[in-house]
Amino acid sequence: MFTGIIREVGHLKGVKKVGGGLKLVIESKKIHALSEGDSVSVNGTCLTVSKKTKNGFEADVVEETLLRTNLGKMTAGVQLNLEPSLKIGDSLDGHFVTGHVDAVGKTVKTGIVITVEFPKNLAPFIAKKGSVAVNGVSLTVMGVNKNTFSVALVPFTRANTNLGEVEAGSIVNLEVDLIARYLYNFKKR
Numbered sequence: 758m759f760t761g762i763i764r765e766v767g768h769l770k771g772v773k774k775v776g777g778g779l780k781l782v783i784e785s786k787k788i789h790a791l792s793e794g795d796s797v798s799v800n801g802t803c804l805t806v807s808k809k810t811k812n813g814f815e816a817d818v819v820e821e822t823l824l825r826t827n828l829g830k831m832t833a834g835v836q837l838n839l840e841p842s843l844k845i846g847d848s849l850d851g852h853f854v855t856g857h858v859d860a861v862g863k864t865v866k867t868g869i870v871i872t873v874e875f876p877k878n879l880a881p882f883i884a885k886k887g888s889v890a891v892n893g894v895s896l897t898v899m900g901v902n903k904n905t906f907s908v909a910l911v912p913f914t915r916a917n918t919n920l921g922e923v924e925a926g927s928i929v930n931l932e933v934d935l936i937a938r939y940l941y942n943f944k945k946r
Contacts, residue, residue: 799838
């Protein structure tokens, strides 16, 4: 469980093919308390630390995760939003983020306001003034249309996440609000 409050922008140092998946080698200077077996959010995707390294950690990405996230399209050098898992006693800023990415979206407008095109199956879960995680960042939806939503980035978020670097056409990980997902399923049943 995460909050969508990014603690560090790390860098992808390398990618290794492992079976049908990948091993990501990630440079992390601020997240020191990670141990092997810990959960960590990488661009909003919950991964397990498989190895602690001098300058960061390694994490394995299975084929299913590659199909649902932008992690398989990453190349060495890209910035990655990193957040360690929530611990008892941590501040509950942001919103509850599971790290189970629902789909990828595509940015159609960037800047202070980012507009993201999303798959139509996510439409019931995205509401104006609701929460959404984009590359793991907890954001408030400021507007929603048939297949796009917009979020505003405050200067701190632009400077301290990789969302300040996204360009039009970038592929981003999307996770809808957990409460919206459960309410929708409850009503549907």
